[in-house]
Amino acid sequence: MDKARILILGGTAEARALAARFDAGGEHRVTLSLAGRTLDPARQPVPVRTGGFGGVAGLEAYLRQEQIDLLIDATHPFARRISENADAAAKAAGVPLLRLERRGWEETETDRWIRVGSIAEAVTALGERPRRVFLAIGRQEAGAFDAAPQHHYLVRSVDPVVPPLAAPHVDYLLARGPFAVEAEVDLLKRRRIEMIVSKNSGGEATAAKIVAARILDLPVVMIDRGASGGENRAETVGEAMRLAGHLLAAPRKRGV
Numbered sequence: 001m002d003k004a005r006i007l008i009l010g011g012t013a014e015a016r017a018l019a020a021r022f023d024a025g026g027e028h029r030v031t032l033s034l035a036g037r038t039l040d041p042a043r044q045p046v047p048v049r050t051g052g053f054g055g056v057a058g059l060e061a062y063l064r065q066e067q068i069d070l071l072i073d074a075t076h077p078f079a080r081r082i083s084e085n086a087d088a089a090a091k092a093a094g095v096p097l098l099r100l101e102r103r104g105w106e107e108t109e110t111d112r113w114i115r116v117g118s119i120a121e122a123v124t125a126l127g128e129r130p131r132r133v134f135l136a137i138g139r140q141e142a143g144a145f146d147a148a149p150q151h152h153y154l155v156r157s158v159d160p161v162v163p164p165l166a167a168p169h170v171d172y173l174l175a176r177g178p179f180a181v182e183a184e185v186d187l188l189k190r191r192r193i194e195m196i197v198s199k200n201s202g203g204e205a206t207a208a209k210i211v212a213a214r215i216l217d218l219p220v221v222m223i224d225r226g227a228s229g230g231e232n233r234a235e236t237v238g239e240a241m242r243l244a245g246h247l248l249a250a251p252r253k254r255g256v
């Protein structure tokens, strides 16, 4: 019998871990899809395709051509467009969709979070007075902070920020997680950081900065995730494996 074909939309540690679990089982033919943003992506355990599909229509065509039996959206919680496209394309092609989205971090009593709903709100939340700010939101949206050029920014990202910010006081730090709490505390102290901006991405690899802020009693401007729906949702790789098994076992009619 043909192996079931699975397409995983990735770009996260969870997508890689899920691909490895399927690969170890040997019962499925798995392809991992990456957007191609990272210059030197991490090694992946299964065959990879790279680059956008060309919107909903492109992804739908891919699902049909490759006769995909299950689409798994394991993209980053803040990668919204690809998740919307996955939802629409899966419906159009009649392919079941599973969303793997890790839980966000939760605020503790000793945290000082300023919760905002968008990058633009995060810029405003820094206030008028010039501050030393650690921007730990990745490189794609860092440019939004040009709107508040009075602050001094330390921008950390995996790849260089191109073009660089226009704001006059910006330092760049290239680094890839996971990060350790002790090193984060040291970094925040050395750079005399007064405020941190973070997306509520969740996960262990980048949680250390949140713990470090708690230790140093620093405020964190925390960008919340928007609401996301969908029926087949998992928060962990294990849950996703179980749900994938159910979805592949269910009889279905391919879309026309």
Ligand SMILES: NC(=O)c1ccc[n+]([C@@H]2O[C@H](COP(=O)([O-])OP(=O)(O)OC[C@H]3O[C@@H](n4cnc5c(N)ncnc54)[C@H](OP(=O)(O)O)[C@@H]3O)[C@@H](O)[C@H]2O)c1
Pocket: 009, 010, 011, 012, 033, 034, 035, 037, 050, 051, 052, 053, 054, 055, 056, 058, 059, 074, 075, 076, 078, 079, 080, 081, 082, 083, 085, 137, 138, 140, 199
């Ligand atoms: N946003 C973040 O904070 C963040 C953080 C860490 C990792 N990532 C990862 O980085 C990638 C890009 O994130 P984003 O926020 O730029 O995405 P996005 O805004 O949701 O997507 C923009 C476009 O990029 C393409 N794309 C995104 N993910 C793809 C994938 N896994 N495979 C093939 N094409 C993909 C799609 O192009 P077409 O319309 O042409 O298909 C999509 O319309 C994602 O894989 C995500 O998991 C994002």
